[in-house]
Amino acid sequence: MALLNIQNLSVDFKTAGGLFRAVDSVDIACERGEILSIVGESGSGKSVSMLALMGLLPWTAQITADKMEFDGKDLGRMSRRERRKIIGKDISMIFQEPISSLNPCFTVGFQIGEVLKLHLGMDRATRRKRSIELLDLVGIPAPETRLSAFPHQLSGGMNQRVMIAMALAGDPKLLIADEPTTALDVTIQAQILELLVSLQREKQMALILITHDMGVVAETAERVQVQYAGQRVEEQPVLDLFEAPHHPYTSALLAALPERAVGRKLPSIPGVVPGQFDRPTGCLFAPRCSFVKPDCHKGVKRQPAELGHALCNHPIASSGSKTSAAGGAA
Amino acid sequence: MSKPVVFGQNLSRYYEVSGGVFKKPGLVKALDGASFTLEPGKTLAVVGESGCGKSTLARLVSMIEPPSGGTLEIDGKPAVVGSVEHRKTVQIVFQNPFGSLNPRHKVGTILEEPLRLNTDMDAQARRKRAEETMERVGLRLEHYERYPHMFSGGQRQRIAIARALMLNPRVLVLDEPVSALDLSIQAQVLNLLADLQDELGLAYMFISHDLSVVKHIANEVMVMYLGKVVEAGKTTDLFEKPRHPYTAALLSATPKADPAKKSHRIMLTGELPSPLNPPKGCAFNPRCAYATEECRRSAPKLEAVGVTQVACFHPLG
Numbered sequence: 001m002a003l004l005n006i007q008n009l010s011v012d013f014k015t016a017g018g019l020f021r022a023v024d025s026v027d028i029a030c031e032r033g034e035i036l037s038i039v040g041e042s043g044s045g046k047s048v049s050m051l052a053l054m055g056l057l058p059w060t061a062q063i064t065a066d067k068m069e070f071d072g073k074d075l076g077r078m079s080r081r082e083r084r085k086i087i088g089k090d091i092s093m094i095f096q097e098p099i100s101s102l103n104p105c106f107t108v109g110f111q112i113g114e115v116l117k118l119h120l121g122m123d124r125a126t127r128r129k130r131s132i133e134l135l136d137l138v139g140i141p142a143p144e145t146r147l148s149a150f151p152h153q154l155s156g157g158m159n160q161r162v163m164i165a166m167a168l169a170g171d172p173k174l175l176i177a178d179e180p181t182t183a184l185d186v187t188i189q190a191q192i193l194e195l196l197v198s199l200q201r202e203k204q205m206a207l208i209l210i211t212h213d214m215g216v217v218a219e220t221a222e223r224v225q226v227q228y229a230g231q232r233v234e235e236q237p238v239l240d241l242f243e244a245p246h247h248p249y250t251s252a253l254l255a256a257l258p259e260r261a262v263g264r265k266l267p268s269i270p271g272v273v274p275g276q277f278d279r280p281t282g283c284l285f286a287p288r289c290s291f292v293k294p295d296c297h298k299g300v301k302r303q304p305a306e307l308g309h310a311l312c313n314h315p316i317a318s319s320g321s322k323t324s325a326a327g328g329a330a
Numbered sequence: 331m332s333k334p335v336v337f338g339q340n341l342s343r344y345y346e347v348s349g350g351v352f353k354k355p356g357l358v359k360a361l362d363g364a365s366f367t368l369e370p371g372k373t374l375a376v377v378g379e380s381g382c383g384k385s386t387l388a389r390l391v392s393m394i395e396p397p398s399g400g401t402l403e404i405d406g407k408p409a410v411v412g413s414v415e416h417r418k419t420v421q422i423v424f425q426n427p428f429g430s431l432n433p434r435h436k437v438g439t440i441l442e443e444p445l446r447l448n449t450d451m452d453a454q455a456r457r458k459r460a461e462e463t464m465e466r467v468g469l470r471l472e473h474y475e476r477y478p479h480m481f482s483g484g485q486r487q488r489i490a491i492a493r494a495l496m497l498n499p500r501v502l503v504l505d506e507p508v509s510a511l512d513l514s515i516q517a518q519v520l521n522l523l524a525d526l527q528d529e530l531g532l533a534y535m536f537i538s539h540d541l542s543v544v545k546h547i548a549n550e551v552m553v554m555y556l557g558k559v560v561e562a563g564k565t566t567d568l569f570e571k572p573r574h575p576y577t578a579a580l581l582s583a584t585p586k587a588d589p590a591k592k593s594h595r596i597m598l599t600g601e602l603p604s605p606l607n608p609p610k611g612c613a614f615n616p617r618c619a620y621a622t623e624e625c626r627r628s629a630p631k632l633e634a635v636g637v638t639q640v641a642c643f644h645p646l647g
Contacts, residue, residue, distance in 0.1 A: 041512035041513060041514060041515075042483075042512055155601050155602075157601055158601070185379035185380055185539065185602070186379065186539065186541070186580060186583045186584055187379060187579060187580065187583045187598045188379075188601065189583065189585075190582075190583035190585075190595055190597060190598075191597065191598070193585075194595075194597065212512065212513065213585065214513070214587040215542070215584065215585025215586055215587045216585045217587075217589075218585065218586065218587045218588055218589040219585045219586070219589070221589075238589045239589050239590060242587065242588060242589050242590070243590070252514070253513055253514060254587070256513055256514055256516070256517035257513070257542065257587050258517075258520065258542045258543050258545065258546035258547075259542040259545065259546070259586065259587060260587065261546055264524050265521050265524060266517040266520055266521055266546070267517070268514060268515075268517035268518040268520075268521055269514035269517070269518075270518075272482050272484065272485075272515065273512075
């Protein structure tokens with residue numbers, strides 16, 4: 001049984017201009033000890049779906065789901081009090097900007113200790129010992145002295161390590177990393193990714209990595225879920241996805257990578273992601289798609305697993321000729 | 331080889347920072363001796379991590395602030411801060427199009443401002459020029475009356491590029507122009523930049539931390555570390571055979587979008603040292619795997635090694 005099983009999750013935000021659907025019938029499943037990557041551009045609902053799982057969305061959000069199961073328990077049906085026991089302990093999350101997710105008024109040691117006190121009920125001495133262990137685990141040199149440091153005294157990479165230490169404090173079964181390295185330099189990014197993957201292996205955690213960087217996906221993920229405008233448009237194991245993308249969006253996105261470019265011109269995707277007021281009927285990618293057919297504007301159907309669960313009426317069957325055609329859609 | 335438009339030699343910029351009431355003020359060498367030339371139709375990329383001085387270099391070349399040392403020449407004449415001549419030749423596009431456009435001005439006003447300040451064109455001529463430029467960068471004419479908040483990130487970056495083009499410059503300094511944009515939009519903007527360069531013969535100074543973008547767009551690359559140039563050369567040479575250990579580490583740390591090719595990563599330990607208190611000798615020595623006594627004692631100079639220029643006592647390969 002999957003560790004995390006979310007079915008038909010939708011999130012609507014109440015805005016001045018009516019309801020805005022940020023996440024649209026998304027299914028997410030994650031096994032124990034697996035690295036799942038959710039990839040998509042801004043506005044694809046990748047962060048919002050995870051925040052909905054964590055219960056971190058503001059009151060303007062309406063969350064509906066057929067099923068939101070974690071470790072056999074239905075998160076959607078339990079009380080907030082019960083849910084808080086799981087959130088932060090069995091499921092924990094790290095965010096994009098470590099400096100703004102840590103409280104600037106308290107020391108690093110206090111903030112890690114808070115988790116230990118709340119979820120594990122440790123006393124002061126054990127907390128201190130465990131905090132030092134955790135900081136050591138995430139590769140912070142001289143952890144004893146770092147406990148009394150404030151976030152502004154540490155660099156971005158160090159702060160992200162502290163965030164990871166906090167997230168690991170309750171020995172989570174699932175770690176959600178929301179763009180953990182976007183705000184960091186490449187050499188530091190390499191260190192943090194390496195750390196996350198080694199911790200994931202060591203502890204056999206499930207890791208959900210939310211990112212927009214195809215390079216990070218290729219190097220870390222095992223299974224990839226591509227999102228576009230709030231919908232899950234494709235899902236495949238990482239090797240297959242890069243080799244043979246089935247959804248035209250995935251294919252065009254991969255073709256737009258500068259490192260895959262052949263000539264001086266990049267094959268770009270025309271247009272922009274649809275917003276609240278220009279949401280098309282039928283397939284949401286249709287206005288930008290180079291394989292669009294008349295029936296795409298009416299409705300769209302989900303393809304079977306062999307075609308990467310692609311949400312597309314005319315998926316790309318093999319990678320050969322059609323991918324290059326998608327490349328010509330500049 | 332065509333005649334360079336911009337020629338910089340030993341450019342440096344130091345900032346004095348106060349250390350508190352009783353401490354003596356420190357000196358941050360944000361940029362320390364960078365030399366380069368910009369040629370028409372060519373792109374020089376400047377890469378490095380945060381704090382390496384690449385944005386400071388951008389500010390010097392566009393003369394937002396004067397260098398503390400070295401010479402900067404435009405068409406063989408020394409550059410002066412605030413000269414209209416310089417502004418007409420060199421323009422800059424900033425990273426964040428959400429911050430660099432005035433939210434209270436309409437697109438038309440934003441685009442015409444450089445003309446109003448630096449030329450004596452009348453309103454009609456200004457409007458005509460603005461509309462021409464909008465068309466050139468792929469904005470529609472009805473956008474003239476709109477405000478920046480009505481545009482997406484990619485569109486805003488187009489507005490910023492259009493504004494930079496208003497004075498018909500010959501050099502564009504692009505300070506991380508696509509880092510804030512999504513992948514599909516990034517490709518659109520990079521294509522636009524390539525088109526503009528072909529049409530107008532612009533020289534680009536392209537500042538970026540994304541090596542895959544740099545590899546795609548640049549003719550020449552300059553790698554910086556802690557205010558110093560550590561390696562410079564042609565893009566193909568440098569990417570194929572990096573000589574400086576830092577360049578090699580930077581290249582291997584960049585994630586490649588190919589899961590079949592699991593590359594061997596050179597892991598750099600530690601982080602960028604504080605520019606207030608840089609290490610003695612070569613600035614990279616505390617993180618370098620090849621560092622020797624010599625590296626800790628004295629700083630290497632940028633010298634030609636093979637086809638590229640490298641500042642290292644023990645260049646690779």
